[in-house]
Amino acid sequence: MEKTMQFILAQQAQFTVGIQKLEEAQTRTDQIVNCLANATLGRFEELDQKIAVLVDSQIRLNESQKHTDETLRNLIAVVDRYFTGKDDTNGQT
Structure with missing residues (x-):
């Protein structure tokens, strides 16, 4: 029974350490995502x-x-009138 208790305590300790590591990793990930979000917003x-x-x-x-x-x-109209000899004022050449 004592071995079982020690095993359970050891497993619980490992679990606690694992959870701590996950929480630390999550904190770092949150910081990175926040940084990237701010950079993206700035670029937008x-x-x-x-x-x-x-x-x-x-x-x-x-x-x-x-x-x-x-x-x-x-200008095109002026040049056209010049070369065709037409005058818009009286419609004659």
């Missing part, structure tokens, strides 16, 4: 800012392109 925030800058830039580029297209159409 940086990406959100960069995307916002790109969207603003694209909007400005679109507006600039519209202006360029209009200017080019006007």
Whole structure:
């Protein structure tokens, strides 16, 4: 009976040590996950800012392109009138 008690106590001690090691490992894992989550959040925030800058830039580029297209159409019309000899003011050549 005493051997059985010693065996049970030894098993319980091993179990307690094992649980302690698992708790320590879990604490380290929690710290790592927290660190990675913070880093990921920071990167998402940086990406959100960069995307916002790109969207603003694209909007400005679109507006600039519209202006360029209009200017080019006007230039083409002037050159076309010059080479065809047509004058829009009276419709005659």
